[in-house]
Each structure stands twice: as C-alpha cells, then as structure tokens.
Amino acid sequence: MEQITFAPTFAGWQRAARRALARGIAPEAVAWEELGDDQPSLGIFGEEADDSGVDVSAFRVPRSFVALAESVACHRDPRRWGLLYRALWRLTHGEPRLLDLAVDPDVHALEAMEKAVRREVHKMRAFVRFRAVAHEGAEWHVAWFEPEHHIVERNAPFFRDRFAGMRWSILTPDRCAHWDGEHLSITAGVPRSEAPSADAVEGLWRTYYGNIFNPARVKTRAMRKEMPKRYWKNLPETAIIPALLARAPVRVERMIAASDAQVVRPEEWELARPPAGADWDALRDAAHSCRACPLWHDATQTVFGEGPRPAGLMLLGEQPGDQEDRAGHAFVGPAGKLLDAALAEAGIERGGAYLTNVVKHFKWEPRGKRRMHRTPGEREARACRPWLEAELRIVQPRVVVCLGATAATAAFGPGVRVARDRGEFRPSPLAPHTLVTWHPSALLRAPDPDTQARQRAEFVADLRAALRRREETRAA
Ligand code: SF4
Numbered sequence: 001m002e003q004i005t006f007a008p009t010f011a012g013w014q015r016a017a018r019r020a021l022a023r024g025i026a027p028e029a030v031a032w033e034e035l036g037d038d039q040p041s042l043g044i045f046g047e048e049a050d051d052s053g054v055d056v057s058a059f060r061v062p063r064s065f066v067a068l069a070e071s072v073a074c075h076r077d078p079r080r081w082g083l084l085y086r087a088l089w090r091l092t093h094g095e096p097r098l099l100d101l102a103v104d105p106d107v108h109a110l111e112a113m114e115k116a117v118r119r120e121v122h123k124m125r126a127f128v129r130f131r132a133v134a135h136e137g138a139e140w141h142v143a144w145f146e147p148e149h150h151i152v153e154r155n156a157p158f159f160r161d162r163f164a165g166m167r168w169s170i171l172t173p174d175r176c177a178h179w180d181g182e183h184l185s186i187t188a189g190v191p192r193s194e195a196p197s198a199d200a201v202e203g204l205w206r207t208y209y210g211n212i213f214n215p216a217r218v219k220t221r222a223m224r225k226e227m228p229k230r231y232w233k234n235l236p237e238t239a240i241i242p243a244l245l246a247r248a249p250v251r252v253e254r255m256i257a258a259s260d261a262q263v264v265r266p267e268e269w270e271l272a273r274p275p276a277g278a279d280w281d282a283l284r285d286a287a288h289s290c291r292a293c294p295l296w297h298d299a300t301q302t303v304f305g306e307g308p309r310p311a312g313l314m315l316l317g318e319q320p321g322d323q324e325d326r327a328g329h330a331f332v333g334p335a336g337k338l339l340d341a342a343l344a345e346a347g348i349e350r351g352g353a354y355l356t357n358v359v360k361h362f363k364w365e366p367r368g369k370r371r372m373h374r375t376p377g378e379r380e381a382r383a384c385r386p387w388l389e390a391e392l393r394i395v396q397p398r399v400v401v402c403l404g405a406t407a408a409t410a411a412f413g414p415g416v417r418v419a420r421d422r423g424e425f426r427p428s429p430l431a432p433h434t435l436v437t438w439h440p441s442a443l444l445r446a447p448d449p450d451t452q453a454r455q456r457a458e459f460v461a462d463l464r465a466a467l468r469r470r471e472e473t474r475a476a
Pocket residue numbers: 271272287290291292293294295296302359360361380383384385387
C-alpha cells in the first residue's frame with residue numbers, strides 16, 4: 001500500500017493523482033493522507049498551478065469529470081479522494097464513458113456528493129446574514145456561517161458580485177472570505193467567538209419578517225426543510241418564529257374574521273395612518289404593517305416607493321404587480337423592464353427618479369395557479385393616499401409623471417382620460433408640473449404592433465418632456 005500525502009484541495013489532489021496515475025498505482029494500492037489544514041487556499045482561484053511535471057497527455061478525461069471532481073473536492077467526507085481516484089483510474093483504463101452509468105456505485109456516490117455540495121452552496125447563499133460593525137472608522141459587514149462542506153471559497157465570488165458595494169467578511173470555522181471593495185481574499189477559519197453578535201439591523205429584519213409572516217400559509221415541515229434547524233442560530237428572524245407560530249391560530253382566526261368583516265362592512269375601511277413627521281425609513285417600516293384596507297390580506301408584502309429623496313422627478317404607477325409583490329420592489333416585472341428601456345431611451349437614469357405607486361399592496365384574483373392583476377378601486381386608492389402624501393412631503397418632486405389611469409386619477413380626479421390628456425403638464429395636488437402618460441403595462445397589452453409602437457413612442461416622448469421640465473424647474 002502506497003501512502004500519498006497531499007494538500008486536501010482539488011488542485012492538491014489533482015497533482016497527486018496525476019503522479020500516481022503516471023506511476024501506474026492502482027486505486028486499491030493507494031492510501032490518501034491529507035496534509036494539515038494550513039493551506040491558505042482551496043486552489044479555486046488558481047494559485048495552485050500544476051507543478052507536478054507529469055506528462056498527463058496520455059490521460060484524457062471528460063470535462064464533466066473535472067467539473068464533478070472540483071465540486072466533490074468540496075465535500076467533507078475524507079473518502080472522496082479515494083473515490084475520485086478510482087473513477088479517474090477507471091476513466092483512463094478502458095471505461096471512458098463511466099460517467100454515463102448513473103447506476104454505477106462510484107458514479108452514484110460521486111453524484112450524491114456533488115449534489116450535497118451544490119445544495120450547501122445554495123443554502124449558504126440563502127442563509128448568510130451580515131451584521132454591521134465598525135472597523136477602522138468605517139462600516140464593515142460580518143456574517144458567521146457553519147457550512148457542512150468546504151464551500152466558502154467556491155461561493156466567495158457570488159457574494160463579491162452580489163454585495164460589491166459593501167465591505168464584508170464571511171467567517172466560518174474552515175475558511176473566511178473577505179471583500180474590501182476591491183479585492184477578494186481567503187484566510188483561515190476562526191472560532192464563532194470572533195463573529196459579532198446582534199446589531200440594530202436585526203431588529204428591523206425581525207420586524208419585517210414578522211410583518212410578512214402569513215400564519216395562514218404556515219407549513220412547518222416545509223419550513224424546516226427549506227430552512228434546516230442548524231442554520232437557525234445565525235438567522236435573526238428565527239428568534240421570533242416560535243412566537244409567531246404559537247400565535248398563528250389566533251391570527252388566522254382574526255384574519256378570517258377581519259376578511260369577513262371587510263366583505264360585509266366595507267364602510268369600516270380606514271385611511272392609512274402614516275406616523276406624523278416620520279422620516280422616510282420610518283414611513284416605509286410603518287407601511288409594512290398597514291391594515292387600513294383589505295388588500296394587505298392577500299398580498300405578500302407592502303411595496304413602498306424607492307429612489308432619491310428629495311427628487312425632482314417622481315414616477316407614479318398604479319400598484320405593485322405579481323413580481324413586485326414577491327420581490328418587495330416597485331417596477332421589477334415585465335412592465336418595469338419596459339419602463340427601464342423607455343427611461344434609458346429618454347435619457348433618464350432610473351436611480352435619478354423616485355418610483356412609487358398609488359396603492360402599496362398587490363390586488364389580484366386567482367386564475368388557476370396564477371395571480372391575475374385587478375385594478376384597485378377608488379376606495380383602495382383613497383385608503384392608501386396618506387402614504388403617497390407622506391412620500392410627496394419627503395420627496396418634494398417638482399415633476400410627477402402619472403403612469404396610467406389610476407395615477408392620473410390620483411392627480412386630476414375621475415374625469416381624466418389617459419389617451420386624451422396625456423403629454424400635457426398641469427399643476428395638481430401632487431406637484432406643480434404633473435404629466436399623464438401611458439402605464440408601461442398598457443403598452444404590453446396593446447392590441448396590435450402598430451398601436452404598441454405608437455404608444456411606446458408617445459411614452460418615451462412624454463418621459464423626455466418630463467426630463468426637460470425637471471431641468472428647467474431646477475434652474476428656476
Ligand atoms: S393598500 Fe395601502 S391602505 Fe391598503 S393595506 Fe396596503 S398600504 Fe394600507
């Protein structure tokens with residue numbers, strides 16, 4: 001039996017395996033011995049180039065094996081190295097199509113490991129929670145995570161791309177990943193005691209989770225499957241789950257009662273009540289628990305406005321759609337994409353305007369498995385109006401563009417007609433310069449390509465006019 005000592009990384013194993021293969025050492029004659037865990041890198045970033053000097057041209061393996069081996073190398077089972085070498089041996093000794101044999105025990109075991117690693121990669125992406133800490137006079141975000149497999153280095157580029165604007169560290173017992181805004185680095189693992197405890201952001205997160213938690217949709221078994229218990233200690237929201245679950249039956253009864261009451265006594269609807277004098281963050285948080293009209297009941301969450309404050313230009317839509325309701329952001333669905341394209345064509349940066357809706361919850365009705373948009377009624381728009389007025393107080397737009405009939409009605413009352421009145425600036429209670437134009441979803445529903453092209457051209461022209469008016473009034 002030959003003992004092969006190697007760095008327990010994909011690159012380390014790859015070098016050792018090539019040497020063993022070149023020397024003709026059969027799998028059953030090898031004992032794989034991992035070096036101590038003092039290597040700075042798993043080799044995925046390319047620091048560990050192959051320096052074995054072994055001519056491997058005679059040993060061709062499918063690309064899929066290399067990809068599989070890179071993934072399996074991240075598994076925590078120490079038997080993975082021998083398993084990989086046996087598969088490598090078989091691939092290069094008369095079984096080039098081995099990986100096609102899903103029922104082969106070696107292939108089956110490797111694929112199970114690859115699947116476990118892939119799942120853990122996704123879990124890490126879902127369950128890492130950053131906490132803000134002060135570091136050298138600046139804000140740094142730190143997360144603690146205990147991965148089941150060696151996936152930190154594999155996942156680090158994902159977090160770099162997702163949180164490019166933050167400076168962060170993900171600490172784990174195996175490896176730590178760090179992003180300083182320019183460089184991604186990997187260091188040795190640390191004990192949990194080095195991770196910060198709760199921060200102020202977690203309170204907000206718990207409030208948010210409590211607000212979007214819908215007891216009528218609770219499936220605890222599915223919840224545990226999707227959010228395994230071993231991650232719970234790192235997730236701020238889990239601290240409140242037992243209490244939410246305990247209160248769930250009562251809340252469901254109340255929701256049913258409230259729902260019934262709303263059906264039979266619509267006169268009991270209220271006006272939304274934004275906290276007086278609140279700043280934008282406090283308004284948005286308060287809107288998340290608004291129950292002034294029944295629309296909250298079937299929606300996932302409140303979708304509040306977004307954008308600079310103050311802003312010379314506000315775009316006002318009708319209500320969040322299906323995708324906005326799930327994402328919690330305005331104009332992210334198909335209509336939002338059309339709006340983005342039209343804004344770009346008109347020379348308006350999306351981030352330069354404040355985007356919001358007349359009604360902050362998604363109104364819909366089921367059709368099969370789909371949630372179909374329903375136009376909010378006048379009463380819902382009236383109930384929600386205080387949120388819009390609170391936004392206007394903070395954003396102070398000089399120009400408001402009303403996208404579609406519901407927004408136009410909010411500005412000019414029920415007599416307005418988009419097709420007739422679009423493209424003209426008039427003063428309204430919303431802003432001194434208020435313009436009506438098409439809603440992007442109306443363009444999506446246009447009856448024929450010619451109509452769509454005409455409406456789109458008008459839409460872009462109206463947005464250009466709004467941009468010009470914003471600039472003119474800036475100078476005034
Ligand atoms: S639609 Fe507006 S008023 Fe109705 S519950 Fe939602 S936020 Fe409140």
